[in-house]
Amino acid sequence: MSDAIVLDNVCVKAGKNILLGGVCLTVEAGEFVALVGPNGAGKSTLLRALLGLRPLDEGRVTVAGQQAHGLSGRDRAKYLGWLPQQSRVVDAVPVIDLVMSGRFRFDETRTQAKEAGLSALRALGVEHLSDRALNTLSGGEAQRVSLAVLQAQEPQTLLLDEPANHLDPAQQIRTYTYLGQQWSQGRAALCVTHDVNLLRHVGLGNPGQRVRVVGLQLGKIAFDSSFEDPMLAGHLSDLFGVHVHALDHEGTHHFAVMGGGA
Amino acid sequence: MKTRLLVTMTLAFTAIALSPFLGEGLEGETGAFVFWDLRVPRALLGCLVGAVLGLTGAVYQTLFSNPLAIPSTVGTTAGASLGVLIVLVLLPGADLMGASAITVAAFIGALVVTLLIAGVAATGRARVNDILLVGIGITLASGALYTGLQFQADMDATFQAVRWSLGSLSTVGYQELVALTPFALITVVVLLTQLRALDAISGGEERAFSQGVNVVRVRTVCLGMGALGVGACVAVCGPIAFVGLLVPHLVRKALGARRRILLPMSALTGAAFLCLCDGIARWALPDRNLPVGVITAALGAPLLVALVFKKKG
Numbered sequence: 010m011s012d013a014i015v016l017d018n019v020c021v022k023a024g025k026n027i028l029l030g031g032v033c034l035t036v037e038a039g040e041f042v043a044l045v046g047p048n049g050a051g052k053s054t055l056l057r058a059l060l061g062l063r064p065l066d067e068g069r070v071t072v073a074g075q076q077a078h079g080l081s082g083r084d085r086a087k088y089l090g091w092l093p094q095q096s097r098v099v100d101a102v103p104v105i106d107l108v109m110s111g112r113f114r115f116d117e118t119r120t121q122a123k124e125a126g127l128s129a130l131r132a133l134g135v136e137h138l139s140d141r142a143l144n145t146l147s148g149g150e151a152q153r154v155s156l157a158v159l160q161a162q163e164p165q166t167l168l169l170d171e172p173a174n175h176l177d178p179a180q181q182i183r184t185y186t187y188l189g190q191q192w193s194q195g196r197a198a199l200c201v202t203h204d205v206n207l208l209r210h211v212g213l214g215n216p217g218q219r220v221r222v223v224g225l226q227l228g229k230i231a232f233d234s235s236f237e238d239p240m241l242a243g244h245l246s247d248l249f250g251v252h253v254h255a256l257d258h259e260g261t262h263h264f265a266v267m268g269g270g271a
Numbered sequence: 272m273k274t275r276l277l278v279t280m281t282l283a284f285t286a287i288a289l290s291p292f293l294g295e296g297l298e299g300e301t302g303a304f305v306f307w308d309l310r311v312p313r314a315l316l317g318c319l320v321g322a323v324l325g326l327t328g329a330v331y332q333t334l335f336s337n338p339l340a341i342p343s344t345v346g347t348t349a350g351a352s353l354g355v356l357i358v359l360v361l362l363p364g365a366d367l368m369g370a371s372a373i374t375v376a377a378f379i380g381a382l383v384v385t386l387l388i389a390g391v392a393a394t395g396r397a398r399v400n401d402i403l404l405v406g407i408g409i410t411l412a413s414g415a416l417y418t419g420l421q422f423q424a425d426m427d428a429t430f431q432a433v434r435w436s437l438g439s440l441s442t443v444g445y446q447e448l449v450a451l452t453p454f455a456l457i458t459v460v461v462l463l464t465q466l467r468a469l470d471a472i473s474g475g476e477e478r479a480f481s482q483g484v485n486v487v488r489v490r491t492v493c494l495g496m497g498a499l500g501v502g503a504c505v506a507v508c509g510p511i512a513f514v515g516l517l518v519p520h521l522v523r524k525a526l527g528a529r530r531r532i533l534l535p536m537s538a539l540t541g542a543a544f545l546c547l548c549d550g551i552a553r554w555a556l557p558d559r560n561l562p563v564g565v566i567t568a569a570l571g572a573p574l575l576v577a578l579v580f581k582k583k584g
Contacts, residue, residue, distance in 0.1 A: 060481050086483030093478055101528040102473055110471035114483040142527070143474075158474075162482060 020067035046225035090164030111161030283543035294553030325541020328515030345406030354380020378506035385498030438564025458500025513571030
């Protein structure tokens with residue numbers, strides 16, 4: 010199997026500021042990689058550079074063994090699916106229309122696209138929202154719908170930008186459990202997050218599998234570790250500049266922030 | 272929903288079919304001539320122009336994710352007006368291969384300005400709001416040139432330019448209709464082929480890109496086609512205010528924002544609205560031949576304001 014994503018010495022600048030300073034990162038097919046780091050570390054920029062939404066100043070991106078910038082839009086959409094951070098739509102468009110936009114890469118009739126869209130909504134447990142206007146959804150509903158859009162696209166690799174942002178604890182767990190299911194179906198994922206604890210729910214459905222945790226700081230890879238790594242708490246303490254403690258409870262790690270100024 | 276759609280369509284077709292009967296002059300010996308040679312081509316022209324203006328308005332609003340974005344906000348009208356004034360000042364009364372020089376100048380002016388914007392969009396580096404700002408900049412610059420030129424022009428040229436700028440369906444017979452038809456049809460058909468991509472873009476431009484939509488190409492095609500269609504309409508009728516802005520909002524209010532409905536229905540409603548306004552212009556002031564642009568603005572402005580306040584309430 011080829012690698013899902015390879016970033017080779019990727020540099021992105023904004024004027025004089027270096028957003029990504031020579032990032033090398035490989036995500037293998039079927040691998041789950043969490044990307045953590047303080048605000049402004051370049052996590053979202055990295056996802057956008059992967060998608061081609063942000064031009065590279067140096068380096069190159071390979072997607073499924075092919076040069077990313079040479080891919081057609083539809084091919085890229087087959088390999089990479091993106092869950093944007095701010096994905097709320099203010100227009101009064103019905104939910105099903107947005108979900109069907111995920112089917113753009115497929116050559117199919119409108120009826121087939123609608124069928125696929127409804128089944129994606131069903132998979133997320135929100136089929137009843139299909140005719141609701143997007144601007145009437147709650148934060149949690151909007152996030153389920155955004156995931157349904159991604160599900161309808163059926164990409165090989167998921168690029169997730171803080172998928173549990175602004176969600177209540179139950180919804181956060183629900184979201185990460187869903188991502189774990191996607192992972193066990195063979196999808197790879199690169200998931201930007203601040204909350205390492207939620208990764209436990211990704212791992213629960215995939216016993217014996219390693220959830221990789223990569224730290225990004227000032228546009229550079231700071232560490233490449235995993236959820237079960239005893240060193241992770243120390244890595245996170247250095248990364249965020251706070252004391253992070255790993256507490257063992259019922260055979261798994263819980264990370265607790267114990268105070269500032271490490 | 273289906274009922275609403277059906278009612279809207281019925282109303283639109285009724286308005287179009289009734290519009291030639293509005294106004295005096297259908298009795299007596301000349302009645303048949305007035306009906307078949309003046310009213311019918313005028314209604315057909317109203318349909319073409321209204322459809323192009325309504326549809327491009329809805330497409331531009333989707334493309335720019337901005338309710339104010341219509342062809343005239345990105346310089347189409349300003350470019351056409353400038354072209355017309357240049358011809359009136361420099362080449363008064365000139366003919367170009369049968370077509371009036373004013374028509375050709377309006378078409379070229381509208382096309383040059385909007386293609387300039389489409390060119391900016393095609394570079395792919397500009398974001399939508401940048402494109403909109405460039406459009407507004409070009410509109411203001413053309414306006415400044417227009418005013419400067421007007422200062423140099425004689426009374427006659429200024430008067431003609433003002434008359435042209437009101438927008439009217441009245442000076443038109445079958446000849447102009449035949450000239451406009453291919454432009455209008457190509458514009459409507461090509462814009463409607465972009466429906467699926469525009470549907471995706473309405474959920475966010477960057478997300479649409481990640482879903483495989485070639486956003487830069489869609490933008491360029493839509494802006495370019497808008498320029499062609501609106502340029503041709505402005506050339507024949509002059510700038511007709513408010514149709515492109517009002518009609519998509521009206522349709523959105525009645526039938527929702529679903530692009531699959533919004534776009535084709537904006538074309539149909541635009542056609543009906545313009546025909547109706549032209550009929551009202553004839554019926555309200557029978558012997559003044561009031562330009563339809565006056566009516567569209569006089570009816571459109573309060574309607575738009577009412578619509579916005581109804582949204583709030």
